[in-house]
Amino acid sequence: MLNGIGYGLMLFLLAAGLTLVFGIMDVMNLAHGSLFMGGAYVAAQVHTSSGSFLAGLLAALAVVLLVALALEALLVRHLYGRDHLAQVLATFGIILVADDAVKMIWGPAPLMASSPTALVEPIEVLPGLPYPSYRLLILGVGLLVALGLYLLVNHTRVGMLVRAGASNRAMAEFMGVRVGRVFSGVFLLGAALAALAGALMGPITAVQVGMGEEILIPALVVLVIGGIGSVRGAFIAALLVGLVDTCGRAFVPMALRAVLPPAAVSDVAPLVAGLAMYALMATVLAFKPAGLFPARG
Amino acid sequence: MSLAQALLDAEGIEAGYGAAVGSGEGASQVLFGIDLSIRAGEVVTLLGRNGMGKSTTIKTLIGALPLHRGRIRFGETTVAAAQAGGPRQALRPDAIARLGVAIVPEGRQCFPNLTVEEHLIAFADTRNDQREAWDLGKLYALFPRLRERKHHMGNQLSGGEQQMLAIARALSTNPRLLILDEATEGLAPVIREEIWKCLRQLKDLGQTILVVDKYIERLLDLADRHLVLERGRVVWQGDSAALRADRSVWQAYLGV
Amino acid sequence: ADPVKVGLALDLSGPFAVGGAEARDAINLAIKLLDNKLGGYPAEFIQADTAGSPDQARQIVQRFVQRDNIDFFTGPVPSNIALAVGPVLFGAKVPYISSNPGPSQYAGEQCNPYFFGLSYQNDTWDEAAGQWASDQKVKSAFLIAPNYPAGRDHLGGFKRTYKGEIVAEVYGKVGQIDYAAELAQIRAAKPAAVFFFLPGAMGINFIKQFVAAGLSKDVRLITGPASAEEDTIAAVGEPILGLYSTSPWSHDLPNAANQKFVSEFRKAYGRYPTFYAAHAYEAIMAMDAAVKDVKGKVDDKEAVLKALKAANFASIKGSFKYGNNQFPIQDYYLRVIEKNKDGVLTNKTLSTPLKSYRDAYYSQCKM
Amino acid sequence: MSATTATTALFQVQGLVKHFGALRATDDVSLAVNAGEIHALIGPNGAGKSTLVNLISGLHAPDAGRITLDGVDLTPLPMHARVRAGLSRCFQITSIFPKVTVLDNLLLAVQSSGGRHPGGSGRGLPRVLHTLLADRARDDALHAQAVSLAERVGLGGRLERLAGTLPHGAQRQLDVALALAAEPKLLLLDEPMAGMGPEDSERMTALIQTLKQDMAILLIEHDMKAVFALADRISVLVYGKVLTSGSVDEIRGNPQVQAVYLGTEDVA
């Protein structure tokens, strides 16, 4: 259970930036994964050479923000008005470029990213149940980000302006909103969240080329299940996916073992594990075609 | 109320759809040199049959369409200016809006992903500290229906409710110039009456208004001055009394 | 005469890019050492990127065979690519000297005179691990691998030689990021050791999370070379200390050929080679020996096959010879990751749990 | 309410209910439209008129109630089947195909129902192949139907214009034309005059008048001039309920209706 929730919060952290840029701003930015990767690489590099985790985190934020700034000014800005397909294609192009660029800079081999020395030892969350302390940090950050995003999007004027700009840019401008500037800001915030997620996730996963695409699909799945544009939906969906995925791996084989011969179990169980997340999404969409919490009527 | 200085001043504006920017030429030029000036506190109407360029004029004024030729000034600021083949300069629509121009556009254009209340908060001018400034309470008092529907999304409203919302949204910015393009379309007669009363009040408070509507009788009571458009040109202008008197204008240009 | 042509299908991008890059570096080193020749005859080496996809690899090999008329082939990292490209090569009578994958199919029923499993048969390192665990009287083991045939094969190899209790056999997702659920199962099962086969990023994730969960104090972690070589060490860092692994090769093997290879490799690239590099290097050396044996007459396929099978080269793995199925009969070593005298994290060979070992499939091969 | 005409009415709605969350947008509405009649539906904004049209046309599913046309129970039918059964509609917000020509708009409409497959290609495979592979541009009969439809609503001279660039009034006319293609028994018009000037309103009024011979019409409109000119009967909807029904004069004189809807506006 706890593991499922933990994984869910990790997923939310990954999906958070995407929720902003894709969910709220309605820009399908596949390159989000590349920004995530960038964050992880820079953080790992700086952490290793400076010995300070915080320095790595800050450097990741700074570098990714710079890259995002350039990206926004050169490309993404011109994509706001385009359809999703164009956005998918252009940002897919950016992925291809980013992956090769990272490979040129750091080589194809994964990079070392270690957790901060203070957080190496596991903590006993419950008597007899140690939990990795670094993971706790990630969970905490995930919760904070969720809360922050929810407030920003739903309870601030900025959130309203972004949503207005996303659904009807021209009308928002007629109401005096500097849509371009607001969007740039939100894109940068999304990039910062990607960098944060990358820097934080690095120490528990492999920092390597292609890590961005790996998380992109689960993150999109989370968004879609939750209902695009709904922070609450994304949060609940992340937990749901985390739980279902974990159960699919841990409990389904046990359950199956009770009813099927072992040979069949070893064939079927892994299939279920692989399918779980997608089956969940297909089921949700079959009954609620706009996700659990459709934000746009 | 200064009569000398016009709040909005448009000279010889030409504009249209799809034509190459700056060329002034093109397959679908719609406006052929419109002169229009509105003094502060004045209520002016644009009249004319369907498709004569009323909405196009408004879209050009708010920067939604590029100006091919002419000059538009709002207050002290030159909003747009263009000469044939010469340089063009123009403010972006949002900049124009921030000068104090608010519009109730054709087709309402409510935001589907904002609630009713958010429509009224998001763009509100909170700096304005005039006593008479529009705030949430006053807007709800004007349209009690909106209070009842305040948690509905913009697309979960009836047509008329959307129209009310569009008007309230424009008022929430406390604009210097309020532009209404067919703002009573789709409203029940009683509500229409409310709107006319409200505009009357606004006028009395000194609000400057540019209005397009098909209920000419009401406009005659309300407005100071009228411009009649025919195929992108101003073919008549004058005050209400003059328009009342000149039935030939009604027949030739207003289809009545 | 025409140069000897060698087709190299390398996984330079995609999921196996790390192994692919290692292989390429080693091959380039071998080519340099051999002065662009094989057996003293001019040679041409044609490289292409498979992107890790069997379909693309098949395409590339078709081109090698039809357009370039290659005489030898090597390169791919994963088994599925080996299985995909094999038939094309065998049909065109091009010897394939495998620089890494040793699928059981090619060792058993589908063995082919044109396939040389120079590296190892996939299950053997796990068999070595199982053997060692049994020798060490490790009472219970928890097995984990991703859900795909190779994963099952590898765990099968371990089970073949391991005599203790297997508390659980868990299959995760391919490309899994989070292992919290599996680690919870391990904590609950309290095994004496965990044996895992999780190539690439999965292994890195697993080891990091295993150590972070505090399991490394009580549970011994054992694996094959795929998750215990320099690339993984560099990516995981300190937490990898104490990881046991079995492998048919190690960079500290004392034989002269290996010492030369390792020192040349370090000179050229400034790092220790991995087993991907070692076998790719050896594959080129095997071609070199064969071309020398046939005196450059690579069109005489019979002779080339005979020469390849004779394996007239000094192997960097110490003992090496082919069995009937053209898979090696060789030693398997146990290593542990330690800090060496320079303070560098790297493998240290401890023992040889399996000597002159041959794979489990040779009897199914009718060759 | 429906009792008066229950047996003879062409079209009947009985006990229709629709909730949007807690809101009861349609609250037990019963209504009948006789053949050859223009039945106007008026009421304050948000009374549920468009919702009722959406329920009748099948865009939304009702929570309760029954809809019958010419003896056929439409309630379980999907939207497109209701069109086949003789029910057609326009939209409050103009709904056309803005990016193709007027002609293409109309061709689509007649192809759906009016346009029969030529050559008596019948059913089954030949028909499927015809639908799938025959070049529509060569279908002269279809073309002729589209053109005559355009002339009927007064768009004959604008066949090649992109529909989206038409003036507003013409777009409304096109919307009506699209609905007419199905040759419906009952036509639902949701604010056809919306956004029209006096001239266009009059033209639309005239058009609706001519349609009356061929079909019954349920008309929603806030333009009282048009309503009073056209309607045979008027029902007033308030807060999702039918307040009252009656002739033009009865409604006009009804003080309740004046209070909630008509106000003091003078509509001569």
Next chain:
Amino acid sequence: MKLARWLPWVALLLLAVFPLVAPSLGLDFYVGFVRRVLIFALAAAGLNFILGFGGLAALGHCGFLGVGAYTLVALAHSGVHSAWLLWPAALLVAALAAALIGLVALRTRGVYFIMITLAFAQMLYYVAVSLRPYGGDDGYNLVTPTSFGVGLNTLNDSVFYGVVLALFTGAMLLFNRATRSRFGHALMGVRDNETRMRALGFPVGRIQLAAFAIAGGVAGLAGAMLVSHNNFASPSMMHWTQSATLLVMVVIGGVGQRWGGPVGAAVWIGLEEIVKAYTDYWHLPLGVLLVAIVFLAPRGIAGLLQGRARTTRAATSAAAQEGAA
């Protein structure tokens, strides 16, 4: 305008004579290569049909490619080797699969549709991975080549090429007719204004389902031909990145352009082949190209070839596409 009309047919003619002259030019290998391009072109044309004309951005199209491929594998495994049985069977099974999946997937719209098609394709992928009799993740080697009867089979390069080219040409003819038929217009109508189409009496669901099944079937056929071409099938051909690549091909070629799919397939695969020969970092130039296409040629390469003539029509469908996506 004239040029754009004739170009495809000239190209087809050149393609037809290619295997006859290839040996004398020393281009034997490219007969197989072009054949592969044609197979992908076919799949891309199917995707273009639903994407360009139906507004359905399916990001799981290679799932159906895989269904076709594994249908062939399953039949071949049990001893059927005739192309005339295998390929139609693959087409039918894939069309059936598409119809079943479409039944659920077509309930959603826009991005949700993109994602649900992706989900189904991923599920198919995992099913294929777990098909142990057919090699699972390792893939399946087709031992017996697919036969065309009269002693000919897929090992005969130019015969196979001819068959593929003929099928491709036939499919393109059918697609081109379909886009001008009642069905095609209805499909575009649904793309542009779905509610209005319902209100006009069109059974929108059935129209989309039919289109989806047709495209799925064509993908299945392409998948089966690909297996015959490679003599090999593996789950990796249905991975989502493959589907994305197919989508990329269509967009590069030109969404909703008659020849958009094939042009895109040819350009993308061709470029991949060329760029790879020069650099290991071949993703980068392709990525740059992709971005450039999106910004400089939003109507794709086929759109560029069409030139400025007939802009109203083309721009209309392109613009309408934007509305639909």
